[in-house]
Every structure is written in C-alpha cells, then in structure tokens.
Amino acid sequence: MANGNSHEEYWSLDIPGLTAVRSQSLKDRLDPEFDYGVIPTNPRLFMTRSYDLASVEILVRCLRAALNEGSLAEEDTSGASALLEDCEAWIQQAGG
Known part of the structure; x- marks a missing residue:
C-alpha cells in the first residue's frame, strides 16, 4: 500500500x-x-505516452527554442513554460 x-x-x-x-x-x-x-x-x-530520457531531452530543447523565439501567444508561453519545468524536474529526478 x-x-x-x-x-x-x-x-x-x-x-x-x-x-x-x-x-x-x-x-x-x-x-x-x-x-x-x-x-x-x-x-x-x-495522450498517455511513456517518454524515455532522450525523448524528454528533445522535448526540452524544442520548448526552450520556442520560448526563446518569443513568438508564442501568452497562454501558449505559460503552458510551454510549465511543461518545460515539469520536463526539467523529471530529467533531474531521473539523473539525466
């Protein structure tokens, strides 16, 4: 339990x-x-998906690029930032 x-x-x-x-x-x-x-x-x-470390690292790079470009709508920037934080925390926890 x-x-x-x-x-x-x-x-x-x-x-x-x-x-x-x-x-x-x-x-x-x-x-x-x-x-x-x-x-x-x-x-x-x-979308239930089990991403491996390499896939999450690619997602992080893509999110960073999109956020650095500055062309996302405000609500998309907020969502992308939250997803990026989740991914970075998971990578750290996973020891990546």
Whole structure:
C-alpha cells in the first residue's frame, strides 16, 4: 500500500487493449490499495505516452527554442513554460 509520501517514485501501468469498462473494473478493485486512489486516463482526453530520457531531452530543447523565439501567444508561453519545468524536474529526478 502507498504510504502517502508524495516524494515516492511515481509508477504507472500501460495495458494495451484495455477498454473503458475493464479500466473501471480494475480501478474499483485497486482503489482500496492506494492512498490517493487509481486514476484511469481516457485516451480521447489525454495522450498517455511513456517518454524515455532522450525523448524528454528533445522535448526540452524544442520548448526552450520556442520560448526563446518569443513568438508564442501568452497562454501558449505559460503552458510551454510549465511543461518545460515539469520536463526539467523529471530529467533531474531521473539523473539525466
């Protein structure tokens, strides 16, 4: 069972072919085991992708280039900056 420590590693599962109905069934069975519950992600609403270190480093370079260019709309700049911060934090945590 998770101990509620927000600084734990954050693991996830990718289950190819998982349906919405099966996802809910798994959630219902697993929820009692985890302090923060289980969160199914709808592929119509979220791009769930497991990026490796090299891919995240490329994303960081692209985000930096776009932000340095200064041509993004204000709301896009805010979103890109937040994504860049998340990626840089993950790289540091991953030891990259």
